[in-house]
Amino acid sequence: MFSKCKTCSKFFEIKFEENIVDFTIKIQWLQWTNNNGRSEKEESEGTVKSCVQHLSSLIQQYLSHVFIKRAQSSLFEELKEITDDKKVLPQVDYAENFAMDQQDAIQPAYWNTRMLSIFTAHAWCGANNYSFALVSDNVTHDKCCVAVCLNNIITKLKQYLPDLEEIVFFSDGAASLFKQRYLLQNTTRMMVEHTLKLS
Incomplete structure (x- = not known):
């Protein structure tokens, strides 16, 4: 979950980036952002490459969050x-x-x-x-x-x-x-x- 082992360190590139056919296509995507303490859904526009780079920058924080959530949930169920x-x-x-x-x-x-x-x-x-x-x-x-x-x-x-x-x-x-x-x-x-x- 922290992408530190040899097996998983390149997992995002192997499973995701290598399967993209054309990085230059223009696309739109929706994303939650925090503006002045309020969560808002914003539409972004750019190439597939810029979207993948943005997703790649968020994936580590997301994986850490999921790992902690699962560990806490598991402990709660055990207790x-x-x-x-x-x-x-x-x-x-x-x-x-x-x-x-x-x-x-x-x-x-x-x-x-x-x-x-x-x-x-x-x-x-x-x-x-x-x-x-x-x-x-x-x-x-x-x-x-x-x-x-x-x-x-x-x-x-x-x-x-x-x-x-x-x-x-x-x-x-x-x-x-x-x-x-x-x-x-x-x-x-x-x-x-x-x-x-x-x-």
């Missing part, structure tokens, strides 16, 4: 298989913020819509599974909110599973929410507070 009343695997994430609309609201109410956030979790616990949806009017999704939500989930899981020893949290890996130093410090605090192994 699900070994869960029980002592070891639990919750998958956690924030849902999109929801607008609190009223069906028959007056027009100015449109500009004063209140928002709420939902922190979702599903915990695999062997034969039993538990789902959580923690609703809050705090829509910041910051480290403090995440810590409160995780603490709430841990407390509930301990009530449901008195023999609980270990919790392995899985998330989408957002750096601002889950992969940052404050949450790691809070995790060590929660381990002591709840006498659990957390990761």
